[in-house]
Amino acid sequence: MSSALQVDFTPTTSTLLATASAYLGVYIALDAEAYAALLSDGFTLEMAPASARLPTLDRDSCISRINAIKEVMxxxxxxxxxxxxxxxxxQVLVWAKSEAHFHEHLRDGDIEQWELKGEYxxxxxxxxSGRRVKQVLEFVDSKATADITAMVFRALEKKETLV
Structure with a gap:
């Protein structure tokens, strides 16, 4: 009878929470490099509900998305x-809220319409290891996401006129 050494590779709660916090913290500075360091090579981001009609994104698409957000926010x-x-x-399940802060030079009209919040x-x-994110299922606030997306396009249009 052989006795095999069993090693427990279950990440600690604190490690998982730190990784989840770091993943969401990327959105503060919109730092694509920090984001890339947190994502595993096969990372996927799936968004729900289906009615939001948002595509599943791979690692490279998510990094590009952070860079695109930084252009307008x-x-x-x-x-x-x-x-x-x-x-x-x-795994970590997180309930979170967001605030979109668009670049001031890209805002037009009523300032309040640019102050958008959402829940996720x-x-x-x-x-x-618990230190890199492999997969995320993000359940979005459909209305807030639609509103934010509309303002992103509006900000991009304004950016084009400034070039």
Whole structure:
């Protein structure tokens, strides 16, 4: 009878929460390099509900998305309201809220229409170390996402006129 040394690779709760926090923290500085460092090579971001009609994104698409957001926003803080870690599954469920802060020079019209907020649920699955994000299921606030997307296009149009 052989006795095999069993090593537990379950990440700690604190590691999972730190990774989830870092993932959402990227949206403060919109730092694509920091974001890339957190994502596993096979990373995918799936968005729900289906009625939002948002595509599933791979790692490179997500990094490009951060760069695109930075073109029109100075920051997009996503703040954790509550989180539920699940170490055996290497997952963290996060309920969060956001605020879109568009570059001032790209805003036009009523300032209040540019002050957009949203709520989200993120189910993040980490790699074996718990330090890199492997997959995210992001349940978006459909109305807020549509409003923010409309303002992103509006800001991009304004940016084109400034060139």
């Amino acid at each position: 100075s920051t997009f803080p996503v703040t954790i309201i509550r989180s539920w870690p699940n170490p055996p599954l290497r 649920m993120f189910l993040m699955t980490m790699d074996a």
